[in-house]
Amino acid sequence: MSTEQNLASAITSAELSDAIKAATHDVFLTMLGVELTPGDVYTEKTEAAPASGVVSLIGLAGPWVGTGSLSCTASFACRIAGQMLMTEYPAICEDVLDAVAEITNMIVGNVKTTLENRVGNMLLSTPTVIYGRNFQTRSARNQEWTVVPFEWDGERMCVQVCIAPNPDAASNAVRPGFPVPHMLNV
Amino acid sequence: MDVLIVDDSAAIRKILQRVLIQAQVPVGTVYEASDGVEGLATLRKQTVGLILSDINMPNMDGLEFLTKVRAEPAWRDLPILMVSTEGTQAKVLEAVERGASGYVRKPFTADQIKEKLAGLF
Numbered sequence: 001m002s003t004e005q006n007l008a009s010a011i012t013s014a015e016l017s018d019a020i021k022a023a024t025h026d027v028f029l030t031m032l033g034v035e036l037t038p039g040d041v042y043t044e045k046t047e048a049a050p051a052s053g054v055v056s057l058i059g060l061a062g063p064w065v066g067t068g069s070l071s072c073t074a075s076f077a078c079r080i081a082g083q084m085l086m087t088e089y090p091a092i093c094e095d096v097l098d099a100v101a102e103i104t105n106m107i108v109g110n111v112k113t114t115l116e117n118r119v120g121n122m123l124l125s126t127p128t129v130i131y132g133r134n135f136q137t138r139s140a141r142n143q144e145w146t147v148v149p150f151e152w153d154g155e156r157m158c159v160q161v162c163i164a165p166n167p168d169a170a171s172n173a174v175r176p177g178f179p180v181p182h183m184l185n186v
Numbered sequence: 187m188d189v190l191i192v193d194d195s196a197a198i199r200k201i202l203q204r205v206l207i208q209a210q211v212p213v214g215t216v217y218e219a220s221d222g223v224e225g226l227a228t229l230r231k232q233t234v235g236l237i238l239s240d241i242n243m244p245n246m247d248g249l250e251f252l253t254k255v256r257a258e259p260a261w262r263d264l265p266i267l268m269v270s271t272e273g274t275q276a277k278v279l280e281a282v283e284r285g286a287s288g289y290v291r292k293p294f295t296a297d298q299i300k301e302k303l304a305g306l307f
Contacts, residue, residue: 030293031201085200095197102195105242106292109271116274124271126194126244 011118011163016111016146017041020159023110024150027103032083039149039156052133053077054097056104060112062122066143066163068108070100074131076155092131101127107159115163187235188214192225192251193269194243198292202238202269202299209300211236222246226254229261236306241270241281249284256285265306269294 028034054077057069078089081099143162191199219225221243241248255261267288268281288302
């Protein structure tokens with residue numbers, strides 16, 4: 001294992017969840033003027049139950065590789081876009097998906113900046129947003145996700161990151177614009 | 187003054203337009219581009235007095251766009267404010283070395299953009 005990876009091995013799920021909480025709080029407060037309440041953090045390795053709504057995924061690459069994601073209901077996504085763009089969105093549309101993608105980009109980008117202080121430079125892919133009913137996502141690499149739920153007026157969204165040392169740290173496992181492979185069951 | 191906003195997020199392009207108005211920048215036409223390729227194509231057709239650009243974008247990222255803009259003598263002194271999630275000192279330094287006039291990290295407040303713009307004019 002390289003020196004960089006040894007340093008990075010000190011990153012715990014607690015540190016990761018702290019980075020997610022700080023980034024999410026900062027992004028929502030600055031861009032939406034909303035103070036979110038974080039819930040109890042948990043980790044999960046098994047497949048999440050089939051869900052409906054919006055999932056936004058961003059790949060991380062470099063000395064460590066992984067994925068960051070934001071998932072929420074359609075109505076939560078509409079509230080994010082409405083607050084961000086000062087417009088009312090009664091249903092999912094292009095603007096709503098774009099707003100959720102950008103919020104995810106900012107959150108995961110800020111988590112990346114925190115991690116870069118420990119593991120060195122990383123790359124961020126452009127976001128991929130999925131909207132639908134009864135779909136399921138899981139990492140093809142069976143990694144553990146650190147999940148932080150947040151509440152906004154009784155509605156819930158989750159920000160989660162899974163990240164692990166890159167076995168081939170000399171190369172970037174993911175090209176920018178292409179998230180880490182995911183299985184999508186619809 | 188006409189302005190070019192280069193960002194792959196339509197939401198951010200809208201927000202930046204709103205911030206320019208709030209900052210009382212005398213904005214004429216605002217041109218939008220979703221990546222560096224579109225940004226360069228717009229610059230070849232239109233004359234602008236200010237560029238706001240993201241870094242992480244498909245096709246051509248903001249740093250390559252910045253380098254190509256600065257390589258053109260006519261655009262060498264054009265104010266370019268980078269607005270990006272990339273927050274490490276190394277990335278900010280790289281942008282400045284390539285010719286960025288200023289740098290604002292996302293998430294941003296209207297006041298942060300206003301402050302940076304005030305320093306450019």
